[in-house]
Amino acid sequence: MAQKSWEALEETCYSCKKCRLWELRTNVVIGKGNPKADILFVGEGPGQQEDLQGQAFVGAAGKLLDKMLASVGLSLETVYITNIVKCRPPGNRDPQEDEKQACLNYLRYQLKLIEPKIIVCLGRVAATTIIDPEFRITRQRGIWFSKKGYDFIATYHPSALLRDEEKKRPAWEDMKAIRKRWDELKGQ
Ligand code: URA
Ligand code: SF4
Numbered sequence: 001m002a003q004k005s006w007e008a009l010e011e012t013c014y015s016c017k018k019c020r021l022w023e024l025r026t027n028v029v030i031g032k033g034n035p036k037a038d039i040l041f042v043g044e045g046p047g048q049q050e051d052l053q054g055q056a057f058v059g060a061a062g063k064l065l066d067k068m069l070a071s072v073g074l075s076l077e078t079v080y081i082t083n084i085v086k087c088r089p090p091g092n093r094d095p096q097e098d099e100k101q102a103c104l105n106y107l108r109y110q111l112k113l114i115e116p117k118i119i120v121c122l123g124r125v126a127a128t129t130i131i132d133p134e135f136r137i138t139r140q141r142g143i144w145f146s147k148k149g150y151d152f153i154a155t156y157h158p159s160a161l162l163r164d165e166e167k168k169r170p171a172w173e174d175m176k177a178i179r180k181r182w183d184e185l186k187g188q
Contacts, residue, residue, distance in 0.1 A: 006035060009109055013086055019102035021045075021087035021095070027054030031082030031110065039074070039182055040116035041065075041081040042107070044125040044157065045095050051088035056081050061158040065122075068158070068172060072179040080114050082107065084129050100129055117185050119150050120178060123157025142174045144181070151181060 013028045029046040032055060049059035057065050069075055085095040085103045095103075107130075121127040127135040131145055131152050145152040155174035156167045 004109070004112060006113060009106065009113070013106055016086070016106075019085075019087075019099040021085060021089060021099055021103075024090050025087040026051045028086050029054060029056050029083065029088075030086060030106075031080060032056050033076040033080035034078060035080060035114060037078060037080040037114060038116055038185065039079040039118045039120065039178065040111070040114055041079055041120045041122055042126040042130065043081070043083045043122045045083045045085040045092075046088040047092055047159075048088070056083060057158075060162060064158045064161060068175050071172065072175045074175075074179060074182075078182075080110075080116065082110060084126055094125055100125075104129070117151060118178060118181060119152050121152065121154035123154075123160060125157075127154035142170065142177060144177075151185075153178060153181075 010030060013030055016022060016028065025046075027046075029050050043057065046056065047059050047061065050056055050062075056062070065081070069079065084107065085099055086106055087103075089095050089099070119130070121131060124135070124137045127137055127140070131147070131154060135154065137154060137156065141154050141156060143153065153174065156171045158171075161167050161171055
């Protein structure tokens with residue numbers, strides 16, 4: 001990928017066979033939203049609907065995420081949403097270490113194209129992969145970390161909110177904190 005462009009990224013990803021996840025995928029899912037967003041959300045990997053439709057966060061978890069974003073005045077016009085791995089892990093199992101490492105170059109490339117200021121990890125897989133391997137989501141969500149010039153925060157994955165209603169309130173507090181940090185950055 002010599003030339004930095006979304007076209008180059010798409011071309012490379014759509015034919016990628018760098019890890020075993022290519023074998024069962026229907027579609028590679030790169031991401032959606034504003035390609036110049038200040039805020040980048042990173043999930044885990046495509047689920048069944050995402051794999052079938054070739055679009056990130058379009059299933060039940062995605063619908064909840066849309067609502068949470070809207071509740072703090074954010075939308076796909078102001079954020080970009082992607083995943084740690086771009087192909088669906090079978091049965092929605094966790095992506096394995098070698099699969100994550102194989103795919104991370106695409107996330108790094110997206111970071112260079114988007115140049116976000118805030119990176120939001122949705123759930124344990126994203127947080128342990130890009131903030132700290134020892135990250136504990138229940139204890140460390142909602143806390144800001146500075147790393148490599150980005151502001152990082154982690155919150156619960158929307159799928160976790162669908163399983164446990166009690167996580168919704170803290171996740172909403174995190175969304176409000178993200179909105180507030182974004183307002184502060186814009187005011188600078
Ligand atoms: N869960 C994720 O982590 N990513 C998606 O795109 C959909 C569900
Ligand atoms: Fe390539 Fe990533 Fe898909 Fe693996 S998950 S085949 S590295 S695009």
